[in-house]
Amino acid sequence: MLEGLQIERATTKKVKPEESKLGFGNYYTDHMFIMNYEEGKGWFNPRVIPYQPIVLDPAAKVFHYGQTIFEGLKAYRTKDGRVLLFRPEKNFLRMNRSNERLSVPELDPNKAVEALKQLIQVDQDWIPSEEGNSLYIRPYVIATQAQLGVAPSTEYMFIIIMSPVGAYYPEGVNPVKIYVESDYVRSVKGGVGEAKTAGNYAAGLKAQELAKDKGYTQVLWLDGVHRKYIEEVGSMNVFFKIGGVIHTPALSGSILDGITRNSIIHLLRHWGYEVEERAIEIGELYEASKQGKLEEAFGTGTAAVISPIGELNWQDEVLVINNGKTGELSQKLYDTLTGIQKGELEDPFGWMVQAAVFDSQLAK
Numbered sequence: 001m002l003e004g005l006q007i008e009r010a011t012t013k014k015v016k017p018e019e020s021k022l023g024f025g026n027y028y029t030d031h032m033f034i035m036n037y038e039e040g041k042g043w044f045n046p047r048v049i050p051y052q053p054i055v056l057d058p059a060a061k062v063f064h065y066g067q068t069i070f071e072g073l074k075a076y077r078t079k080d081g082r083v084l085l086f087r088p089e090k091n092f093l094r095m096n097r098s099n100e101r102l103s104v105p106e107l108d109p110n111k112a113v114e115a116l117k118q119l120i121q122v123d124q125d126w127i128p129s130e131e132g133n134s135l136y137i138r139p140y141v142i143a144t145q146a147q148l149g150v151a152p153s154t155e156y157m158f159i160i161i162m163s164p165v166g167a168y169y170p171e172g173v174n175p176v177k178i179y180v181e182s183d184y185v186r187s188v189k190g191g192v193g194e195a196k197t198a199g200n201y202a203a204g205l206k207a208q209e210l211a212k213d214k215g216y217t218q219v220l221w222l223d224g225v226h227r228k229y230i231e232e233v234g235s236m237n238v239f240f241k242i243g244g245v246i247h248t249p250a251l252s253g254s255i256l257d258g259i260t261r262n263s264i265i266h267l268l269r270h271w272g273y274e275v276e277e278r279a280i281e282i283g284e285l286y287e288a289s290k291q292g293k294l295e296e297a298f299g300t301g302t303a304a305v306i307s308p309i310g311e312l313n314w315q316d317e318v319l320v321i322n323n324g325k326t327g328e329l330s331q332k333l334y335d336t337l338t339g340i341q342k343g344e345l346e347d348p349f350g351w352m353v354q355a356a357v358f359d360s361q362l363a364k
């Protein structure tokens, strides 16, 4: 139990949407978690309250200088009535690394996980049960001090909201078409690319929009200096299977350290695959493809878990990967990771954390 946690239950409950109509990030549960920070006082007043708007001064620093951090993870309902979180401590450890970069005070990761568990217990009837659906969790920190000087805020809020979401692939895993972006960049070494902070995403919208206009689902980001080393795909990390070996860009300072990425590398090495984390030039892929060695490509992230890449367009040169079909390894990784997350496969690495047991189950 989180020390001093207050729980205020909603007196009216929202009508829950039909599970088939969830989509992503359209609905929110009945409650939220919130905690404040003040310089000299630290984090205080942790509370679960009814989901509601927050009131901020128009001068709050978050609106002007973007001092804000977010995280994203999911809770899954198992067939035997438990609620599982996938490596949640990793999200809050990463949140602290993002905080550090943005001069935001640290949070205790254990207390943050505890707060999340409490919130999940209060809103457990919101966790979808249909195949592939889950509860998406969005923890974030905002700078709330009403002061326009460019300096770290002396006041913050840490908030957790939760959204029931539909299956990312209602019709099964499907490869996407990706536009290799040569003009805009997502981040540069020394910048904030390693942090999950709002500015990175605002900066990426333009290129994403242009790619959509050209008929592509997402962009593949190249490095900001040479415009030739592969960084990420949209807001996912990226992997390539070349001649039986798995290659992924090394964490160079401008790439987000994905928890799915880390887990995929772990799983692949456990299966005996060679995984190389290194600088990968975009031209290499075209070369490997000509030699018939480019076997699979996929993005990784919490939302989709695995997103196979069927086609790349780099400066109008189109590269089709695995005939535009989902590769065998991509599918196996997807099935294994989602199987572990749903509690249907053995969890050999101790990744899953139980957040709650359904009341109906307890009563048995």
Ligand SMILES: *Cc1c(COP(=O)(O)O)cnc(C)c1O
Pocket (backbone or CB within 6 Å): 072, 196, 232, 234, 235, 236, 237, 256, 257, 258, 259, 260, 261, 300, 301, 302, 303
């Ligand atoms: C969140 C995110 C990822 C994926 O991280 P996961 O922890 O696997 O969800 C990758 N790249 C960017 C830019 C991200 O924001």
